[in-house]
């Protein structure tokens with residue numbers, strides 16, 4: 499992996515979870531954390547989908563020729579051969595690496611933990627010195 503410091507990315511993930519973002523990709527996280535190496539960010543996010551962290555879930559999202567975010571498949575699952583129909587515009591298209599990309603979702607447990615943590619630190623601020 500090309501990145502040495504992932505604390506920026508971890509911070510961005512917490513912010514996204516606090517804002518209730520439910521779907522995002524490596525490009526968004528890279529730009530929010532000022533990382534230019536999108537591939538490394540993607541690798542790191544994939545690493546965080548490991549069940550032992552319980553943070554993220556990866557899905558393959560397909561984009562129809564009209565640019566609609568269309569279908570979702572589990573990451574690692576084989577994509578169907580042949581044509582699929584866009585759920586929004588009914589356009590038929592064939593899936594390939596150019597119209598399918600990885601998107602990430604937060605696990606509910608992680609969102610809850612982040613919110614609990616944020617609540618605790620905001621309470622700390624209210625304690626008189």
Ligand SMILES: [Zn+2]
Pocket residue numbers: 562563564565566584585586587588589
């Ligand atoms: Zn469409």
